[in-house]
Amino acid sequence: MTSPFTPGIAHNRLEPSRLAENFGDLHAPLDAHEATVAADRCYFCHDAPCVTACPTDIDIPLFIRQIATGQPQASARTILEQNILGGMCARVCPTETLCEESCVRMTAEHKPVEIGRLQRYATDSVMRTGTHPFTRAPSTGKSVAVVGAGPAGLSCAHRLAMLGHDVVIFEAKPKPGGLNEYGIAAYKSTQDFAAREVDWLMQIGGITLHTGRTLGKDLTLGELQSDFDAVFLGLGLGAVNALTCDGNDRGGVDDAVDFIAELRQASDLTKLPIGRNVVVIGGGMTAVDAAVQAKLLGAENVTISYRRGQDAMGASRYEQDLATSRGVQILTNTMPVAIHGNGSVQEIELEYTETRDGKLVGTGETRRLPADQVFRAIGQSFAAFDGPELDRGKIRVTDTGRTSVDGVWAGGDCTAGEDLTVVAVAEGRDAAMDIHAALTNSATMQAAE
Structure with missing residues (x-):
């Protein structure tokens, strides 16, 4: 990231005690009494709309009823059977636009059941025991390579291992976890929870992890196909989209994901290091996470600039409100046209935009903001390689994750669809079930022959 010697960027803007407070848990966990009270608000609907809204199809009324009747361990199992990363999803899943938005209580009282916090209560309770709720099936003798130890890869690996297959994960980064480890705002996942959840997940057995191994550099798809009975690609996204405006290469201009x-x-x-005046370009979750954390680190003025209207922002209204409550200014219908400064950024010039005939265009009217640090949060793209067919720049897959290459499945952010942790978990799980069906059917056919 930017050198701390860049003018306007400095360390120690806040005292350690203030930083610890700022980066504490965004939502305090529920205690047993609070969880019981929250669970009692559930109507336990038949054909509950919250279940339909959950990408992993968790039986939400059942797990909440189990909490209400004093069975947090059973509740956790209900959750984890569908979503093995239910602990992290309880912290980062946009429940306000998924299950909680669909809650009947939301319609009746404009205050949904706190499904996310209840899910965290249950999953935390089972992780505190240090035991794993699932056991590994007898070995099938089949082996599967999983590329990427993010939510999709971990979900796929766990389900395959539980079904008796031997799994080897190849991860490019030094640590497993993917987005959960490297890309989530620190105040959403505290006390190394991502790492602890991976360690807990690996207790199923049958999973070997190799870090620092990159597809296309240290290993090839052809090698994996030769060495394993199946391959799952959970690569995530690689390159950050470029900011195409004058001065985008000045000192102090960085990628939000790196920050x-x-x-x-x-x-x-x-x-x-953090600047006094920080501007974040983009309108998604990464933009909000970068902006809020810049403010929490001690930046005096933080602004999000988004080229379209507020309703088009990728970040939910809840996240937008969180940003503004922390003192972040959101400027919509503005786009960068130039970054000014003598070597390092000093100002950013924004042009107002509008939609004409269905196209976004600049109005010609501009404004300048002081900026000693600018973060790009304008999306990432999939780093394509020779192999599976692509769909709109990402790997084309079927509903069960099959790619155009025989024996190769994919899921998560590297495939077309919503870039959400909970979606990636569902796709990894579903691909694992299809891989299992393919491998066991193949074994049955071979035995019959």
Whole structure:
């Protein structure tokens, strides 16, 4: 990231005690009494709309009823049978636009059952025991390579291992977890929860993890196909989209994902440099996470600039409100046209936009903001390689994750669809079930022959 010697960017903007407070848990966990009270608000609907809204199809009324009757361990199992990363999803899933938005209580009272916090209560309770609720089936003798240890890859690996297959995960980064480890705002996942959840998940057995192994550099798809009975690609997204405006290469202009990753891995936040005037370009979750954390680190003025209207922002209204409540200014219908400064950024010039005949265009009217740090959060793209066919720049897959290459499945952000952790978990799980069906059917046919 930017050198701390860039003018306007400095360490130690806030005292350690203030930083610890700022980066504490966004939502305090429920205690047993609070969980019981929250669970009692559920109507336990038949054909509950919250279940339909959940990408992983968790039986939400059942797990809440189990909490209400004092069975948090059973509740956790109900959740984890469908979503093995239910603990992290309880922290980062946009429940306000999924299950909670569909809650009948939301319609009746404009206050849904706190499904996300109840899910966290249940999953935390089982993780505190240190035991794993599932056992591994007898070995099938089949082996599967999983490329990427993010939510999709981990979900796929766990389900395959539970079904008795031997799984080898190849992860490019030094740590497993993918987005959960490197890309989530620090105040949403505290106390190394992502790493602890991976360690807990691996207790199923039958999974070998190799870090620092990159597809296309350290291994090829052809090699994996030769060495394993099946391959699952959970590669995530690689390259950050370029900011095409004058001065985008000045000092102080960085990728938001790198800023977030550095913050997540920092052992001492007082040593993380941040500017006084920070501008984030983009309108999604990454933009909000970067902007809020810049403010929490001590930036005096933080602005999000988004080229379209507020309703078009990728970040939910809840996340937008969270940003503004922390003092972040959101400027909509503005886009960068130039970054000014002598070597390092000093100002950013924004042009107002409007939609004409269905196309977004600049109006010619501009404004300048002081900026000693600019973060790009304008999306990432899939780093394509020779192999599966692509669909709109991502891997084309069937409903069960099959690619155009025999024996190769894919899921998560590298495939077309919503870039959500909970969606990636569902896709990894569903691909694992299809891989299992393919491998066991193949074994049955071979035995018959």
